[in-house]
Structures are given as C-alpha cells and as structure tokens.
Amino acid sequence: xxxxxxxxxxxxxxxKRARPLxxxxxxxxxxxxxxxxxxxxxxxxKTFAPSPEGGEQVLGFHLPGxxxxxxxxxxxxxxxxxKVLETSAICELPFARLEELTAAIPSxxxxxxxxxxxxxxxxxxxxxxxxxxxxxxxxxxxxxSLSQRLHKRGLSPSDFYLSMSRHEIGNYLGLAxxxxxxxxxxxxxxxxxxxxxxxxxLLDLLALESLVGGSSQNRRQQQQQT
Amino acid sequence: xxxxxxxxxxxxxxxKRARPLxxxxxxxxxxxxxxxxxxxxxxxxKTFAPSPEGGEQVLGFHLPGxxxxxxxxxxxxxxxxxKVLETSAICELPFARLEELTAAIPSxxxxxxxxxxxxxxxxxxxxxxxxxxxxxxxxxxxxxSLSQRLHKRGLSPSDFYLSMSRHEIGNYLGLAxxxxxxxxxxxxxxxxxxxxxxxxxLLDLLALESLVGGSSQNRRQQQQQT
DNA sequence: CGCGGAATTGATGTGCATCAACTCGGGTGG
DNA sequence: CCACCCGAGTTGATGCACATCAATTCCGCG
Numbered sequence: 001x002x003x004x005x006x007x008x009x010x011x012x013x014x015x016k017r018a019r020p021l022x023x024x025x026x027x028x029x030x031x032x033x034x035x036x037x038x039x040x041x042x043x044x045x046k047t048f049a050p051s052p053e054g055g056e057q058v059l060g061f062h063l064p065g066x067x068x069x070x071x072x073x074x075x076x077x078x079x080x081x082x083k084v085l086e087t088s089a090i091c092e093l094p095f096a097r098l099e100e101l102t103a104a105i106p107s108x109x110x111x112x113x114x115x116x117x118x119x120x121x122x123x124x125x126x127x128x129x130x131x132x133x134x135x136x137x138x139x140x141x142x143x144x145s146l147s148q149r150l151h152k153r154g155l156s157p158s159d160f161y162l163s164m165s166r167h168e169i170g171n172y173l174g175l176a177x178x179x180x181x182x183x184x185x186x187x188x189x190x191x192x193x194x195x196x197x198x199x200x201x202l203l204d205l206l207a208l209e210s211l212v213g214g215s216s217q218n219r220r221q222q223q224q225q226t
Numbered sequence: 227x228x229x230x231x232x233x234x235x236x237x238x239x240x241x242k243r244a245r246p247l248x249x250x251x252x253x254x255x256x257x258x259x260x261x262x263x264x265x266x267x268x269x270x271x272k273t274f275a276p277s278p279e280g281g282e283q284v285l286g287f288h289l290p291g292x293x294x295x296x297x298x299x300x301x302x303x304x305x306x307x308x309k310v311l312e313t314s315a316i317c318e319l320p321f322a323r324l325e326e327l328t329a330a331i332p333s334x335x336x337x338x339x340x341x342x343x344x345x346x347x348x349x350x351x352x353x354x355x356x357x358x359x360x361x362x363x364x365x366x367x368x369x370x371s372l373s374q375r376l377h378k379r380g381l382s383p384s385d386f387y388l389s390m391s392r393h394e395i396g397n398y399l400g401l402a403x404x405x406x407x408x409x410x411x412x413x414x415x416x417x418x419x420x421x422x423x424x425x426x427x428l429l430d431l432l433a434l435e436s437l438v439g440g441s442s443q444n445r446r447q448q449q450q451q452t
Numbered sequence: 453c454g455c456g457g458a459a460t461t462g463a464t465g466t467g468c469a470t471c472a473a474c475t476c477g478g479g480t481g482g
Numbered sequence: 483c484c485a486c487c488c489g490a491g492t493t494g495a496t497g498c499a500c501a502t503c504a505a506t507t508c509c510g511c512g
Contacts, residue, residue: 049350052439057354071350073343079350099336106329113325116342117299123349124275124297124305128283130356131400135468166491174357176469181492197477197491213278361500392459402501407460423459423509 014101015039016092027068027082027090034072036092040064043088044163048171049080058172061085061164063146064153069095070119085163130174133212138173139183140211143193147202158202240323241265244315253294253308253316260298262318266290269314270389274397275306284398287311287390289372290379295321296345311389356400359438364399365409366437369419373428384428 018041021027027038030049038045045062059080062068072078073095084090102109129141151157162169170180184195192208194201202208244267247253253264256276264271271288285306288294298304299321310316328335355367377383388395396406410421418434420427428434 049354051354051358055358057357059350059353070343071346074340074347079347099332099339103329103332103335106325109329109335110325112339113342114300116339116346117296119346120297120342120349121300121305123346123353124285127285127349127352127356128275128277130353131283131397132277132281171357177491178470178493179468181490182468185492403459404461404502405500407458408500411460 014094014097016094018089018091021084021088021090023084023086025084027084028072028078029081030078032078034069034076034078034095036094037067037069037098038082039091039093040066040068041089041091043090044085045082045088045090046085046164046168047080047082056171058168061146061168061172063149066149067115067119070116135173135175135179136183136186137212138175139169139180139187140208142169142173143200143202144205144208144212147205158205160200162198162200240320240327242318242320244317247310247314247316249310249312251310253310254298254304255307256304258304260295260302260304260321262320263293263295263324264308265317265319266292266294267315267317269316270311271308271314271316272311272390272394273306273308282397284394287372287394287398289375290381292375293341293345296342361399361401361405361409362412363438364401365395365406365413366434368395368399369426369428370431370434370438373431384431386426388424388426 016036021043027045028034040062042064044064045068047059047062047068048056049059051057062082068082069078071080098112102112129138133141146160146162147157150160164172166180166184167177169175170177173180184193187193188195190207192202192204192211194203242262247269253271254260266288268290270290271294273285273288273294274282275285276282288308294308295304297306324338328338355364359367372386372388373383376386390398392406392410393403395401396403399406410419413419414421416433418428418430418437420429
C-alpha cells in the first residue's frame with residue numbers, strides 16, 4: 001500500500017530474520033531498553049504489564065502479522081513484557097533504522113503513523129469492552145476477534161486452537177477463570193461453539209456477533225451528558 | 227526538546243490559532259473526515275464513542291496541553307467525537323502539513339512517534355484500571371491523574387473545578403453515578419478531600435496514592451500463567 | 453420564585469468473584 | 483506401559499461490591 005518494490009526492498013533490508021522461539025521465551029521484558037519492534041510471523045505472543053503488588057494485566061495476544069512494541073517508543077523503554085505462547089517465528093525490526101527509512105519515504109512514514117493510530121483505536125475498543133460489557137459479551141467479543149484476525153491471515157475463522165490458558169483469557173478480559181470456564185460451557189450448551197480443551201470450533205458466528213452487540217438488558221449507562 | 231528555534235517557527239506556521247469555543251461545541255464528530263489534530267490551550271474537552279445500541283463510552287478528558295485526534299489517522303476518519311466541556315481555547319493542527327514537516331525534521335518525526343506511543347501507554351494504564359481495580363481505586367486514580375496533569379501546566383494540583391458531570395466521570399470509569407457520588411462522600415468523610423459541587427480540594431495526596439496502589443484485599447487475579 | 457436536571461442518599465437486587473471440591477489429561481519415572 | 487502426580491479446568495455453593503430502583507434535596511437558571 002503506497003510502497004513501490006524498491007521501498008519494500010529497503011524495508012526488507014533492515015528486518016532481522018526470525019529465529020524460532022519457544023513457549024515461555026521473552027521477546028523483551030518490562031523496563032528493557034527499547035531497540036526493536038517485533039512482528040509475529042507464525043505462532044503467538046502475549047504482552048503483559050505488572051500491576052501494583054505482584055499481579056499482572058494481560059494487555060494483548062498477538063497473532064501472525066501483528067506488530068509488538070509500539071508502546072515503548074515514548075520512554076525508549078519497554079513498559080510491558082512479551083512472552084511467546086507457543087513455538088513461534090518472530091521478526092525483529094530495529095527501530096532506529098526504521099525511523100531513518102520513514103523519514104526518507106513519505107508513504108512509509110504515513111504507514112507508520114497509521115499503525116500507531118490503529119493501535120490506539122484497538123485499545124479504545126478494549127476500553128469500551130471493559131467499561132461497558134458484561135462477561136458474556138466480553139468472551140464473545142474475544143472469540144470473534146481471534147476468529148477475524150486468523151481469517152485475515154488465511155486461517156480458519158471457525159476452527160482453531162487457543163495458545164493461551166483460561167487464566168490468561170480471564171486476566172485479559174477482567175474476569176475470573178471460573179467465569180470463563182462457565183461461559184465456555186454455556187456457549188457450547190447453547191450450540192454457539194464446540195470446546196474441547198484448547199480446541200475451539202465456532203458454530204454460529206452470527207449469534208456470537210449479536211451477543212457482542214449487547215443483547216441483554218444492559219440498560220446500564222445508556223445516556224449521559226452535562 | 228530536540229527542536230531548534232527555526233523548527234519551532236515552522237511548526238508554529240502551520241498552527242491555526244484558536245478561536246474560543248463554548249460548552250457543548252464539537253471539535254469533530256465520529257465519522258467526520260480526519261483533517262487536523264487539536265491541542266487544548268485552555269479549558270477542557272471530552273472524547274467519547276458510541277457503543278452498540280445508543281449508549282456511549284467516554285474515552286477521555288483532555289486538559290490544557292493535551293493533543294486530541296490521534297486515533298483518527300488510521301482510517302482517515304474520526305472514530306470518536308470531541309465535545310467542549312467549558313469555554314476553551316483550542317488550536318488546530320492540519321495533519322497533512324504536519325506530516326510534511328515531520329518528514330523534513332527528524333527530531334519532529336521522533337517527537338510525533340513518541341506522542342502516538344505515549345497515547346498507547348495511557349490507554350494501557352486505563353485498561354489496567356478498568357480490568358483490575360475496584361471503584362475506590364478507580365476514583366482515586368482519576369483524581370490523581372487530574373491533579374498531576376493540572377500541576378504539569380502550572381495549575382494547582384490540589385484545588386480545582388471539575389468541568390465534567392458525575393455521570394461522565396462514572397461513564398469514563400465504568401461506574402454508576404451513584405457509586406461516584408457515594409465515593410466522593412466517603413473520601414470527604416475520611417478527610418482525603420473536600421467536595422463542594424464541582425469544586426474539589428485534595429487534602430491528602432499521599433493517602434489517595436496509597437489507595438490507588440491497591441490497598442484492600444484485591445487478591446483477585448494476582449498470578450496467572452500457562 | 454418556581455422549574456428541572458444534577459447530585460445525594462437509602463433500600464434492594466444481582467452478576468460475578470471467591471471459596472472449595474472434584475475431574476481430567478498429560479508428562480514422568482519406574 | 484502403566485501408576486502416579488500435579489497443574490489446568492470444571493462445577494457447585496456462597497458472599498459481596500456495585501448496579502439498580504426509588505425518593506429527596508440541591509442548585510442554577512429562566
């Protein structure tokens with residue numbers, strides 16, 4: 001999009017090719033000096049930040065094609081940690097070199113702004129989810145998000161494996177593990193999906209979408225104003 | 227920071243000077259074409275997005291010195307609306323011209339990346355707040371955030387007026403109005419602050435900070451893992 | 453001076469966390 | 483290959499923080 005083949009080649013030059021990483025490996029840890037952005041080629045990664053007194057907040061799960069580390073530019077230091085969830089291939093993009101390149105190639109600069117902006121937009125959606133949705137809506141939104149992102153990479157949108165634990169899902173969605181587990185059971189009973197351990201099959205995407213929209217009586221905080 | 231006086235002058239050239247805006251005025255509305263970023267000089271602005279079926283989520287309150295509109299770059303369209311909360315002076319920064327300038331001035335480009343990245347970091351904090359904190363911690367965090375941001379602009383960190391309603395605060399924090407009201411009363415009774423209508427005086431910043439840290443037994447979701 | 457929305461305060465309800473017990477499956481070592 | 487073990491996941495019972503419902507009161511404004 002807006003890059004000619006020569007530009008792509010120059011971008012390609014600065015990418016450090018991926019070595020395979022394994023479950024539990026860190027791409028970086030919170031408070032590490034910021035050097036590079038990372039792109040998931042295959043596999044998956046979770047990012048998380050410590051919360052006061054020992055807990056942690058899962059900030060996101062990152063699937064193939066997704067970029068990690070943008071939040072570190074500001075302080076030139078990583079504000080969260082990134083841990084590999086399953087055997088994965090990850091590319092590294094030294095940021096200093098990327099910055100030079102974006103200054104020289106306007107369309108690439110624009111692309112970079114868009115990526116950063118997009119990340120903000122995604123966080124915003126997540127705020128809405130945590131601020132206004134109930135447990136059922138959150139889990140449905142989570143499943144659909146995975147589905148759509150996998151589909152975008154040419155993978156099945158309705159049949160996939162979860163690389164993260166129920167605990168991590170709950171943490172990410174602001175729910176207890178037990179709630180996540182109960183909802184999986186309920187969704188399965190309702191014929192929306194099939195769950196077998198980590199193996200997920202979404203049977204009724206439309207029904208899931210209507211759940212997210214806010215089916216039930218969430219009259220809560222509908223209006224507001226002055 | 228990193229800009230010489232000539233650069234500053236060039237940046238200055240593209241800024242459209244502020245006309246005064248009034249309570250209820252919109253800087254932009256959701257789905258407007260994206261043209262400019264906005265900087266609050268004086269006053270305050272809230273941004274909010276519609277949630278499915280009529281409700282809305284307050285995304286943020288913007289005080290003097292703060293930048294609005296970064297989330298619109300991605301889709302070249304505003305994803306949220308921005309409404310002025312009180313008589314305010316707002317500067318407009320045409321993004322196309324800003325983009326040219328950042329391509330020409332590396333330090334300005336870096337600055338721009340930092341601003342976008344910072345926004346992501348702030349959203350992240352908010353995610354942690356909504357995902358892991360109870361009502362008391364949320365309101366304390368909100369008050370301290372206002373306090374710190376005002377202080378940064380040379381205003382009093384402990385004596386200020388709220389330009390937003392309790393309802394908007396509740397919406398922003400994912401709480402009911404009544405909860406916000408009750409907490410104000412409680413904080414006052416505990417000698418942490420004084421509340422008179424919109425007039426706020428923070429009497430014990432340290433105590434508020436220790437509240438945010440997670441005073442009580444929020445054992446919830448402390449650990450996690452595979 | 454009286455109206456109407458904002459805020460406060462109290463009473464009640466409920467969604468989800470928490471606590472507790474049990475099951476399941478996968479890995480390990482004998 | 484099987485017996486054991488241990489953490490992940492499920493399921494049920496209980497409790498609580500906060501939403502919701504319902505009056506009042508308060509204040510800004512015409």
